[in-house]
Ligand SMILES: Nc1nc2c(ncn2[C@@H]2O[C@H](COP(=O)(O)OP(=O)(O)OP(=O)(O)O)[C@@H](O)[C@H]2O)c(=O)[nH]1
């Protein structure tokens with residue numbers, strides 16, 4: 001999964017990036033210059049730990065999450081009020097989810113110089129408006145072409161309708177309940193306002209857990225009709241906590257009313273927001289987690305592993321993780337030469353699933369294929 005971090009200059013984007021990825025990129029308003037920060041983290045999964053322990057494979061591969069953090073707008077054409085410039089918009093289009101970092105700490109906004117109070121709700125609405133404006137521009141450009149070429153009447157009508165719908169509603173595309181045909185027609189544009197947005201509100205260091213919860217709840221209520229979800233964190237403080245040995249970190253997190261690191265909270269929220277699940281492949285070569293949207297049919301899940309597996313798909317031999325552990329988890333010898341499969345079949349737990357089977361979270365899958 002690819003996650004793009006965006007927000008006002010000085011909102012704390014790079015601090016959030018460091019906190020979530022354990023990086024140490026330069027912070028401070030404009031501190032990173034024009035640097036784009038990138039990092040990939042693995043998604044911890046105790047089930048993979050256990051499977052890896054049983055199979056002792058040559059390689060263990062966790063699901064991963066790739067982050068990009070861009071500096072606030074610095075394009076010559078960018079208005080001071082902008083969150084995103086054309087450069088950042090182009091980069092964000094490539095991502096599965098957007099993280100909007102909004103400032104909830106301090107009293108004055110660092111940027112733009114509004115001389116006003118910190119107001120995360122206002123900033124978030126402005127951010128989302130910008131996504132909408134970029135989308136309208138993309139649609140207008142395409143429509144201009146279509147009108148000139150005098151072809152693609154069906155596409156033109158569909159895009160004109162969508163353009164009007166977004167404009168009239170003054171709402172991001174993600175909450176318009178677009179039908180399948182419209183989604184198909186715009187699939188190539190990577191519309192920004194169609195992407196899921198998780199807002200990370202960077203809370204004041206001294207807020208009590210109750211105050212923090214209240215800020216989060218208020219902000220969530222303000223952006224609910226935009227389909228934006230909210231998670232609070234104290235990026236700077238939690239970054240420092242993250243650098244401590246785990247046994248010390250737990251105590252400091254508890255003082256903030258937390259039981260989990262910002263990274264764990266973030267990963268869980270992203271999986272829930274995007275409705276993602278993991279399935280596993282196992283063997284002596286590799287134990288691996290794969291991330292797919294819930295409801296993915298087995299044949300497409302197989303294609304995630306390799307296109308040959310999708311093309312030549314016959315059946316997916318499937319066992320639920322819990323069943324696997326119950327039947328085979330006690331005996332490491334079963335992991336050798338796929339002996340576990342016989343055992344699981346004997347126990348009636350290994351299922352033969354067809355193309356349309358919807359893969360479930362925790363399924364261990366072996367794809368039978370023929371090309
Ligand atoms: N008190 C406090 N300060 C923070 C927090 N997060 C960031 N800061 C400070 O705010 C300033 C800007 O933080 P950055 O993370 O560099 O902000 P940015 O959004 O990446 O800035 P640009 O890349 O210039 O757009 C730095 O001095 C940070 O130390 C926070 O949670 N609490």
Ligand SMILES: [Mg+2]
Pocket residue numbers: 013014015027030032070071072
């Ligand atoms: Mg930065």
